[in-house]
Amino acid sequence: MGEMQFLTWVRGTGLNLAISIFLLGVLVRLLEIYSLGRKKDLAEPRSVAGASGMNTVFRRSIPADGMLKNSPITYIGGYVFHIGLAIIVFLFAPHIKFFQDLLGFSWPGLPSQAVDFAAVLTIVAMLLILFDRISKPVKRYLSTFQDWFTWALTFLPVLTGWMAVQHLLLPYTTMLALHILTVELLLVFLPFTKLFHAFTVFGSRWYNGTVNGHKGVAV
Amino acid sequence: MSASLEKGVRVLKEVIDAPIASYFSSCVHCGLCAEACLFYTETGDPKYTPIHKLEPMRRLYEQEYTVLGRLKKLIGLSKAVTDAELAEWQELVYNSCTLCGRCSVVCPVGNDIVYMVRKFREGMSASGNAPVGIKGAANRTITIGSPMGVKLPAVKAQMKHVEEDYGLPIPMDAEGAEFLVMLSSMEIMNFPEYLGAIAKIMNQAGKTWTLCSTAFEATNAGMQIGNSDLARVIVSRIVEAAEKLKVKTVISPECGHAYTALRWEGANLMGRSFGFKVRHIIEVLGEFQEQGLLKTEGFETDRLTFHDPCQLARRGGVIKQQRNLLNMVSKNFVEMPDAGFMNWCCGGGGGASAIEEGEELRMEAFKKKKSQFDAVKPDRVVTACANCRIVMEEGLEHYNMNLPVVGLTEMIADHIPNPVVAKPEGN
């Protein structure tokens, strides 16, 4: 299969398949998780301002007292790569165009060089947290095949995208096709791995905040 | 009927809910929960990572309630949970977890790990894998009435002593009193000054109160073992008593899990809301202070610090009151690092102090508490939980530290002028 045909396949059939599996997976997983429900809390509630599910959804993004100094790489590396990913995915003009095709609306983007900078930071941060996962005893102990696999699934789209723009290693057409392919792999596996936290983090934080908020504890 | 793996699995299937499903699906193995848990930080052993303490339950959840998990089990990619595995996990779920809840407040994806450990204990106990020490405590609580085996005659004896020492009556079974006062075995046996303190405070505030002969014990070993059926039996005694005596408020004593069991789990165990309020003694004292019903004289002179019991502060939301109270009787009150909401556990809550084989681990974990004391070098430590007091005393002794531990309620009462004997109503 030639370069151009590979690119056309990942832009066409591949994309269709990947987005379909992604949507199906997300819906099944969301329903499968949240349909289990939760028993009503009959204890007399204590209402305290700032102690609620919604509050925790946002507040939990801030490290608890003393934790940042304790684990700087986890927090800083984590923030940099998440924010970097958000910038790359949502503020790069070619990507915005993709979303426009899917959703019907678009938004302004950043200059490509700013996104390039974000990509470099993201790559560095992801390598740093990989190294941290290998070297810290707790992370190494907890890690299974899935942890390494999902790291690669997330890393490769950033790397191949950046390499394509920089014209590194392989001709642009092939690099672009590889980039789109790695994105498709990420989409296909996201609902069925820990990457699904992208969706469940909101529910989890909300439940935590609600259960504790009932007691007037702001978590 | 006897405990079995099948029973345990059935119970776990029953208690797994949407929050637990969401939590397991969100964990990204970042390991931050370990950094918040004193059993990990003081031993360096990654097996004490909080989320790891739940691994059998996670696998069970996946195999029972997810499409992918069911498939994996079918084709042999996911092993079924075994009784041997649960037995292996006993140390992690009980000895190395006091339900302190620190992990739940640091998890970046919002996992409430202590919520899950509590539920995992339901399956552990139903499958016969609860530690023998807590089983003994539960046994004594249910059959005798208290985990330390304290019976009504012993309580009555203490009542008599206190009445003599303080010159105040200790009411029992007084119908229509505003407050029903609960005690913990520790207080009856080791710290009887608590009862006297209550009498003094109530007298000054002009409030009616009573003990109850059929329900004097607040400690809930059923909750510590993690079995709702047993916890319900213990709680229902208190609820019946409170309703029989028609009190407005039940006061939970200086104890951690007793408060959690009655205040937050009680109504859910009974399946209905209560017609009375439940308050921790510190909450009540805080209210009295705000209402000007608490008048103290003089101040402690030595350097004091406060240890926040996990179930009261972080898990119960009572944090400011103890500080306001302590500032009323001390001008030399210093805060330990991480005091308040993020305080480190004494290492003996949640039933851990009843587990003999867990003592070595507890002593190692105590190094964290020791480091907090070392940072402020207090003359005495004040706290509001009898179990914390005992556990800390044991730990301090182990490390050859001469540091007295005292209760807050007693300290407040010490600064109340000796009573003019006025007869409270409803006696």
Added chain:
Amino acid sequence: MAGLAQHGVSRRSFLKFCTTLASAMALPPAAGLAMAEAMAAARRPSVIWLPFQECTGCTESITRSHSPTIESLIFNVISLDYQETLMAAAGHQAEEALHQAIKDNFGKYLLIVDGSVPLGMDGAYSTIGGKSNLETLKEVAKGAAAIVAMGSCAAFGGIPKANPNPTGAVSVSDIIKDKPIVNIPGCPPIPVVMTGVLAHYLTFGSLPELDKLGRPKAFYGETIHDRCYRRAFYDQGKFAKTFDDEGARNGWCLFELGCKGPVTYNACATTKWNGGTSWPVESGHGCLGCSEPDFWDAGSFYKALSMPANPLKTVAGAAVAGAAIGVAVSFVNRAKKSAAKAAHETTTLPDLEK
């Protein structure tokens, strides 16, 4: 040179043409002179041009070569022994000319092919004088020194090969495996690219350096995107959103309007068209990618590279299926939980023991 002078091509302008060509192909300055001498001196080499399943656009394009003109080339530089559009002869005379040229120059003539070769119906979709293109190609290729596949159809199959390819069209290199082939894709190719490759061959007797797809690197070595004069706008994120909005009128990047510049290798951005007048992007239309294989099947010309090439057909269905499966699983889960609850056996103290 006398011949050229007769046709209004002065020595000066001829030398200029050769040096321009040489520099466009990144050849050293001396090569320009060598080209001039070779082209002026030699016995004009035989060139045979076979038209297969084509639109004649490539012939049209080469006739727009501005320097030299097609006339001067065919009168003075090469001996164009067979070219159906330009030759005076027709019918049997034309066929005779073809056979004679092959006989006289066997092994030495340059074969130019434009148009794809249909394989369907035993090749009957395209015939010349009753013979299928397939048969003709195989026969004439035997005596060719080298083959130039002119245009995207000959190079890659082109428009006839586009989905669903009803004639079974294939490229020249799909048929001929034993001769040096240079692909000059484009729909059509740039005039000076065509003449430049011919000039190279005539001067050096060999084909210029080729890329993986057999295209001369001198003209197809860079993407349009990397040489585009509007690149700065791409980098700044300034895109025309419609064909006559503010951005379009300011000459902003046409990526969002479907420009395939980033994945297209050709010389349009540097060499341009119509004697350097302009080229598609400069005229306000995105690159179609016409020098790439299967560009007709690469999705809409007006959808950006980062947009799906085809409509996402199964996505809506997948969402419905996901919701349905999810609801079904919910019922099963809840039933399981209720069953566990219903089967609850109250734990008493003895039940704590195994």
